[in-house]
Amino acid sequence: MEMFAEVAARGSFSLAAAALGLPRSTLSRRLAGLERSVGLSLLSRSTRKLALTEAGQLYLKRCRRILAEARLVHEELQDGNAPFEGLLRVNLPAGFATEALAGAFVDFTRHHPGMRLQLNLANPEHAGRVFDAADLTLCVGEPPVSSRVAHHLGFVSGGLYAAEAYLAARGEPAHPSDLREQDCIGFRLRADGLAARWPLACGDERVEVRPASRFSVNEAGMARRLAALGAGVAALGGDQEPYVRAGMLRRILPQWRVAPLPVHALTETRLLPARVRALAGHLARRLD
Template structure:
C-alpha cells in the first residue's frame, strides 16, 4: 500500500512538473513530498526526475514509470469511485476533447440535452484541432471522427456516418450539375489535404474518381464554408451540413451515390470509467444511433 501511495505522489509531481504545485494539490508539505519521491527513486534504483531551479523534467525511466503508474493509480481511484457511487447521481467535472466542426454543427444540442439530464456534472471542452494526449493530459475522453487509435487506447464506436456530395445552387447554375462520378473530374472539388480521389458507392457498385481543384484544406468547417460561397463541390457527412441544406445554401447532388461511412469514436485510456464518463458515452451512442 505504501508503494501505491508513493506512485500516486509521483504521478502528481510528473503531471504538475513541480513539487510546489503538486504539494498544493495534495495538501501536504513540499519537503515531505520531495522526501517521499527521493525514497521512491532510491527504492527503484533509477532517477525518475531531473530537477533544476526552474522546472522538473521526466527522465526516460521516469516517463515509462509515469505512463504505467498513472494507469494503475487512475484505475485504483476509479474502482473506489464506482463502488462508492454506483447508485449515485453522476457528478463532477467532465473534460472532453471534441472535433471542432462536428461539435459546433451537430453535438451542441446533444450536449445541452445531456447537461439538462445531469445537472450535477460540469463541463470543460477542448475544441482545438490538436490531438490531445489522454495519458498525460487531464481529459476523461476524446470524441474522434474516422481516426485510427494507438493500441493502448480504448476506442468505442458511437456511430457511422456516410459522406455525400454537396454544392451551392449558384455553383451548379454556373458550372452545371454532375450526375456520375466521372463528371467530377471536370469540377472544382473541395478536397482534404493529401486526398486526390473520392470513392463512391451506389448499391453494390463502387467507383473511384480522381478529384481536384484550386483548394486543398485540412479543416472541414472551411470546406463547408467555401462550398456555400460557390467555390466548389464538398464531400461531407450530412450531419456537418444540415443547417446549410435546410436554409438552401447547399444542395445534395448525385443523391444515388454515397461515400463509405466514417466512424465516430469515444476514446479513453482505460475501460474503467467513472459514472459521468460512462453516462456521456452511453448518451451519445444512443442519440447518434438515431441518425
C-alpha cells in the same frame, strides 16, 4: 500519485499546478518527496522541457490504472442515483465528424445539467494521437495502435454539398467521377498536406474519389463556409439541413453518401467512471 500523473499529462509544473489548484512550489515540493520515497528520479527537468525518465514512464503507466480504479470505487460508494456533476475533458478531431457529434454533446448536457464538457479540438492529421489530459479521446477511422483501450461507438457519414451559385456556374455533377472536373474543398487529413480521398457509397456501389481541391482545410466549419460562398463542392458530416433550408447549400448526388467512418473512444483502462461511461454510451446511441 495524482499530482505526478497531472504533471506528466500537462508537461508543465505551472499548468498542472493551475489544474490542481495548488501553488507551483507546493506541487514541486511534493513531487520531490515522491521521488525520494521511491528512490528514483521520475522527471527530467530542464529550463526548456519537462520529460519522464524511464522509471517515470513505468510509474505513470501503473499509477494511471490505480487512479482509474480508485475513481471507480469512489463512485460506486456514492449514491448510484445521484446526478452526474463536474468536468469531462474530451479530445476529438476538428474535421469531418465534429458537426455530427456537436448535437450529441448538447443533448448530454441537457440530460445531465450538472456536467460540463471541455472539448479540445485537434488537427485531423493528429486525430490518432492520444492526449493524456483527457477523460475520453475520440478517434475517427481505425484506432491507432497503442496501449489505450478502444471502445467502438458507431459510425459517422455525410453527403456532398455546394452553393446554388456555384452549381449554376459550373453545372451539377451526375456521377462521382464528374467531381474530377469540379472545384472541391478537401479535408487535409495527412501530414503531407494532401487532401484525403472521398469514399462514396450508393447501395452496393463504392467509389473513391481524390477531389480536385482548390482549397484544403482541416476544420468542418470552414469547409461549409467556403462551400456556401461558392468556392466548390464540400463533403460534410452531420446535419446540414438548416443550411439547406436557409438557401446557403444544396445537397448534390443525394443518392450517394460519404461512406461511414468508424468512431472509437480511447481510454486508459476498461474500468471507466460512471460519468465517462454515460457520455460514451450517449455518443454510441447517437451514432448507431
